[in-house]
Amino acid sequence: MTHARITGTGSYLPEEVITNKDLEAFCDTTDEWIRKRTGIEQRHKAASGQGTSDLALHAAQDALADAGMSPEEVELLIVCTVTPDQMFPASANLLQGKLGAVNAASFDINAACSGFMTGLSTADAFIRAGRYKKILLIGAEIQSSRMTWKNRDTAILFGDGAGAVVIEAQETDSGVLTTHLGSDGKNYEILHLPRGGSRDYYTKENFDDDAYTIYMKGPELFKRAVIKFAEVAQEALDATGLTMDDIALFVPHQANARIIEAAGERMGIAPEKVMVNIQHTGNTTAASIPIALHEAKEAGRIKEGDYVMLASFGAGLTWGASIIKW
Ligand code: UT7
Numbered sequence: 001m002t003h004a005r006i007t008g009t010g011s012y013l014p015e016e017v018i019t020n021k022d023l024e025a026f027c028d029t030t031d032e033w034i035r036k037r038t039g040i041e042q043r044h045k046a047a048s049g050q051g052t053s054d055l056a057l058h059a060a061q062d063a064l065a066d067a068g069m070s071p072e073e074v075e076l077l078i079v080c081t082v083t084p085d086q087m088f089p090a091s092a093n094l095l096q097g098k099l100g101a102v103n104a105a106s107f108d109i110n111a112a113c114s115g116f117m118t119g120l121s122t123a124d125a126f127i128r129a130g131r132y133k134k135i136l137l138i139g140a141e142i143q144s145s146r147m148t149w150k151n152r153d154t155a156i157l158f159g160d161g162a163g164a165v166v167i168e169a170q171e172t173d174s175g176v177l178t179t180h181l182g183s184d185g186k187n188y189e190i191l192h193l194p195r196g197g198s199r200d201y202y203t204k205e206n207f208d209d210d211a212y213t214i215y216m217k218g219p220e221l222f223k224r225a226v227i228k229f230a231e232v233a234q235e236a237l238d239a240t241g242l243t244m245d246d247i248a249l250f251v252p253h254q255a256n257a258r259i260i261e262a263a264g265e266r267m268g269i270a271p272e273k274v275m276v277n278i279q280h281t282g283n284t285t286a287a288s289i290p291i292a293l294h295e296a297k298e299a300g301r302i303k304e305g306d307y308v309m310l311a312s313f314g315a316g317l318t319w320g321a322s323i324i325k326w
Helices: 020-024 031-038 052-067 091-099 112-128 185-190 218-240 257-267 285-298
Strands: 002-012 016-019 042-045 076-080 105-109 134-142 160-171 175-183 247-252 307-314 318-325
Touching (some): 002 052, 002 175, 052 076, 105 112, 112 175, 160 285, 175 218, 218 257, 218 318
16 A cells, blocks of 8 residues: 655754753743743754755755655655745745755645644645655744744744655555644634734834734643643544554654643653653744654664654644654
């Protein structure tokens, strides 16, 4: 049977590091509070002039090298991001040009923290339909461009980075076994960036420092995340007939270490089977799952034949889960 298999992974974190201690200088918070409430110790920040497609380029090259694939072989290139280089064209179009993926169609997916899960589901559907055989899927964000460092609600949480996977059609029983997505647009205001789009655009008169700030009702999101992570994970298990005991590694969206811990408990998965790298990356939105997946693979935490579960929850609201036989 034709399955979508991940044959290469890569990631990129920009050079500049902002520690919690650094943040103490910009906003009313402490290193101790951030560690205790989020598990985060530091996050990376893109250099001025760097765009999301520049971060994506490094991760994409890394993943292609890992898969032994040339840019010309890529048939479809998807970038999942809520922080594109510019309003249009898509960052995927910009990346396609920079990478020299001359034979690839390209588009962006805007599904926030569930961007990568939405991208994986899309890639899987194209492969199952027989439309494409070689797909490059990237999650990339420069969240530092959408927040003010003085706003402690968001400055403590988000980080910049990119993660990439190469996905290939193979005749095998391994690969993406199932994908599940959901959304709740009625509650979009829990986490959103209201300004800068078509409804309320910037003018010289209405622009101020906070105009491009992300708004987040953190605790509200926290409660919903824990419940939805567990629900969508169970959906994926039910679709495959597997149980949580069969899962060798759970790679969740790195929203907050306490959300991951609470969701893991609710799901009934042992903490040692859960990948957590938020301490050094912060929450990188659509990039967090592919970065964590790459780091887990590099650390030898995934073996061939393992069942790996991925899951996300975030702005939209959106959520998703997938089970992959590695
Ligand atoms: O990626 C997907 C989308 N994002 C998420 O899923 C994020 C979900 N939410 C969260 O991660 C957490 O809600 C936050 C990290 C945003 C906040 O943590 P919390 O444990 O929910 O804190 P809280 O907002 O309930 O605030 C607890 C206390 C309050 O003080 P009092 O009233 O107990 O005296 C806040 O004023 O902590 C205070 N506080 C802070 N103190 C220092 C809130 N934010 C901060 C801060 N630094 N940054």
